[in-house]
Amino acid sequence: MDYTSKSYGRNDDVAAIYRLIDAGTDISMPGPRRLGKTFVLERLVEAGHVHGWEAIKVEVAGCKDTRGFFRQLCTRIGNQRSIGKNTIDWLRQRLGQAIDPRTDTNGTWYQSFITLDHEAYFERLIKALHEDPNRRWLLLIDELPIFLKALHDQGPQGIDAARTFMNHTSRLRVDYPKVRWLITGSIGLEPLAQAGNYMGVLAKFQTYGLTTLSESQARDFVIDLAQTGRLVDRQLITVTEADSIVKAVGWRAAFYLEALARKLAGTPTENAQEADALIEAAMARLLQPTELATFGVWEEHLRKHFPDAIAIALLNALAPHPQGLGIDALLAAAGQPGLSRDAVRKLLMRLDAEGFITIDDWGADIPVAAFRNVLLRRWWTRFPPQANT
Numbered sequence: 001m002d003y004t005s006k007s008y009g010r011n012d013d014v015a016a017i018y019r020l021i022d023a024g025t026d027i028s029m030p031g032p033r034r035l036g037k038t039f040v041l042e043r044l045v046e047a048g049h050v051h052g053w054e055a056i057k058v059e060v061a062g063c064k065d066t067r068g069f070f071r072q073l074c075t076r077i078g079n080q081r082s083i084g085k086n087t088i089d090w091l092r093q094r095l096g097q098a099i100d101p102r103t104d105t106n107g108t109w110y111q112s113f114i115t116l117d118h119e120a121y122f123e124r125l126i127k128a129l130h131e132d133p134n135r136r137w138l139l140l141i142d143e144l145p146i147f148l149k150a151l152h153d154q155g156p157q158g159i160d161a162a163r164t165f166m167n168h169t170s171r172l173r174v175d176y177p178k179v180r181w182l183i184t185g186s187i188g189l190e191p192l193a194q195a196g197n198y199m200g201v202l203a204k205f206q207t208y209g210l211t212t213l214s215e216s217q218a219r220d221f222v223i224d225l226a227q228t229g230r231l232v233d234r235q236l237i238t239v240t241e242a243d244s245i246v247k248a249v250g251w252r253a254a255f256y257l258e259a260l261a262r263k264l265a266g267t268p269t270e271n272a273q274e275a276d277a278l279i280e281a282a283m284a285r286l287l288q289p290t291e292l293a294t295f296g297v298w299e300e301h302l303r304k305h306f307p308d309a310i311a312i313a314l315l316n317a318l319a320p321h322p323q324g325l326g327i328d329a330l331l332a333a334a335g336q337p338g339l340s341r342d343a344v345r346k347l348l349m350r351l352d353a354e355g356f357i358t359i360d361d362w363g364a365d366i367p368v369a370a371f372r373n374v375l376l377r378r379w380w381t382r383f384p385p386q387a388n389t
């Protein structure tokens, strides 16, 4: 699929990000689950050469320690289609000439570097990329906060490891400035950096605020889904139907637009009322227990990354209210003895940052919270997660 000609292909984001990268800026691109962060990274990789960069996307959500992180980085460099054997040989040489060829033949190109003092080799790798006369390297680190969180969860030693890692990386940025970094993730880095005392490292990254698709991009995307044969029941979605889908989804992430579009059946219509009825029927098909995979990621996110079930209790209290609830009414509705208004406010800040809710006005005396994703709210009212586990 070629996204460069698509309105919804994130081409403006890609251009804007490369402008920042060209200007020597390192970027942090936070965003809620399913927004399309990884999609943007994929487009950055594809567009790399056009902009004069070798962009490597490294997914670190599954890494348990810094060795895993380094291994993942090496793997992705090795797997990049545009990187030939010569470059790998050159890197291997730069990392350490004294490698016994016999231990080398069966493993991957970096095998001998991760079994030894991997931090030193990590540094040598970044130095080599910095000094590469032929390429400018851009490292796209996907789900960095989940990696850091995994370290934090190992206790004080893990938190130390996270801080050491972040400080090390920060120094590499300074010492080898030709290599650029972009980090992204769906849980907030700030709470981790605060707990681990590495806020200073984060301050060096400029935030790029990835937004949802615009209404017209979302419409184009939905219409294209049908036209390119990606839907079972439809080869055509009319403009009227597409607009109705966009409205029903509310939060214009491609993932949820597609989820609803997949459920659309019936004869295509330009009539607005008919279209709304078809989309309501599609919605009814989507909000079924079999769709757990479409929505379950949000509950999983809360269970993994929030210390207790209070966030779930708040969301359960909020779900029946499409217009939202004032923070005091929400506190009362949540029925959590001992929960203070201040604690609720803090939780809502995180839930806002991580895409669960929106707040009409954080400056108001009584801010009003509402679910951000219309579909998710409706799912949540039907299948509220257990708050007391």
Ligand SMILES: Nc1ncnc2c1ncn2[C@@H]1O[C@H](COP(=O)(O)OP(=O)(O)OP(=O)(O)O)[C@@H](O)[C@H]1O
Pocket: 008, 009, 010, 031, 032, 033, 034, 035, 036, 037, 038, 039, 040, 185, 186, 221, 254, 255
């Ligand atoms: N602009 C887009 N055009 C077409 N498809 C998209 C677009 N953005 C996202 N998608 C698709 O939507 C799905 C979710 O996007 P993606 O995985 O990039 O989200 P994410 O923000 O990385 O989510 P998570 O935090 O769960 O990793 C993917 O299947 C992706 O291909």
Ligand SMILES: [Mg+2]
Pocket: 037, 038, 039, 142
């Ligand atoms: Mg992702």
